[in-house]
Amino acid sequence: MDKNHRDVMKRIRDLTAQNIAVEKMFVQSTYLNKQGHSQPMYYMNRDGFTLLVVGFTGKKALNFKLKYIEAFNSMENQIRNYGGFQIPNNMSEALQLAANQAKEMEEMRPKALFAEAVQTSKTDILVGQLAKILKQNGIDIGANRLFNWLRENGYLIKQQGMNFNTPTQKAMDLKLFRIKENTIVHSDGHTTINKTPKVTGIGQVFFVNKFLKDDKPVFG
Structure with missing residues (x-):
């Protein structure tokens, strides 16, 4: 000073x-x-x-x-x-306050675990892996339903063809996915390219917010 x-x-x-x-x-x-x-x-x-x-x-x-x-x-x-701090006036209020806080912490625990898992993730993951993490943390969904939701909401291409289930331009612009390409050699000698969408770290955080906010996605 x-x-x-x-x-x-x-x-x-x-x-x-x-x-x-x-x-x-x-x-x-x-x-x-x-x-x-x-x-x-x-x-x-x-x-x-x-x-x-x-x-x-x-x-x-x-x-x-x-x-x-x-x-x-x-x-x-x-x-x-x-919310401010509540100060109980007697033992009954103190016990009720403790019970309410325990219930709130238990309800928040799955979200906290999920958010922590995504936040510390440093690798791209498959859509099926994201579905498993969601399932473990209270979101009732499997891989097929998650793929369907991603298609219906414009993140994956839903038209049948060689680009089916690959990221849309919107999803790529948002950097939500990366495409992993594998070359497959068939018995007759011709080759095809298999494209697999993988959820990036940015995408994981993005979809966490979608699934854990109050107005959770509705699955068909």
């Missing part, structure tokens, strides 16, 4: 003299200066540092205060958006 050591020491002494609770935030000690003389100093915890800086002026002190206000506002917004 570019403050003179002597001024900082005086500020700390003034703070500790004003309120006994502040004394716990600062511990007086000594250090040896360049001349080898013992000089007073203070150790402080985070609360003590915050209390000390709030009283300072200058550009660096102002930046600290602005960040402190930003953090406080962020906390307030989180409480407002996701």
